[in-house]
Each structure stands twice: as C-alpha cells, then as structure tokens.
Amino acid sequence: MKKVLLLAALTAVFISMNADAEQCTKDFPNHFVTNDGTLGFYHGIGGAWWYPCSLSATINSVTPEACRAALATYLTAKAQKQPITLSYPGTCALLNSDISHTDGFAWFGVYWQ
Secondary structure, X not given: OXXXXXXXXXXXXXXXXXXXXXXXXXXXOOEEEOOOOEEEEEOOOOOOEEEEEEXXXXXXXXXXXXXXXXXXXXXXXXXXXXXXXXXXXXOHHHHOOOOOEOOOOOEEEOEEO
C-alpha cells in the first residue's frame, strides 16, 4: 500500500468543518506539551510555534480527545518521516511563517506516499 489515507481515530481528527479552512501539508520539526496540557508544534522558521489544542481541555473548538489523536498522528508521521496534512482555519502561509499563533484545526491526518 504505497498510498494510504488513514482515517482512524489516531490518524485523522474530524471536528466541525470551517468553510474558510485551507488544506495544508506541513512537516513540523518539533513539538512539546506544557504542564497544563497545551500542545505546541514548531514551525521550523524564526522560532514560531503553533498551539492548536490542549490534551486536558477544549480550546480552539478542539476537544482533548481530538488533541491526543492529533499528537498520536504527528508522532506516527514523524516516525515515518512524513508531513502532516490538516485543515487549517487560517492560511497555509501562516503555518509557514515566523508568526506564533493559536488557531485550532478542523481535521488532522497523514497521507503516506
């Protein structure tokens, strides 16, 4: 199976879709989880981070369960050296910028090529 779009609970997260969302593909080089459960992804440019959700509370319309699934998806993709594909409420250019932000996501998955 060369091309697989995993839509299981651990590899794709479906939340209420945002009509203005863009589908973006991004390779986040690093991540962290703070003591309060906030998940952060490093943009890889200029020290900017994206804080989309929390493992312990609903923020940005993303539940803790969806956030844990997004983290599992990210770790799986990173282990396989694959980028993440996600539906982002802003622009993909923002995910590739040197600006830190806190927008959530509509869905989060991995597309293996």
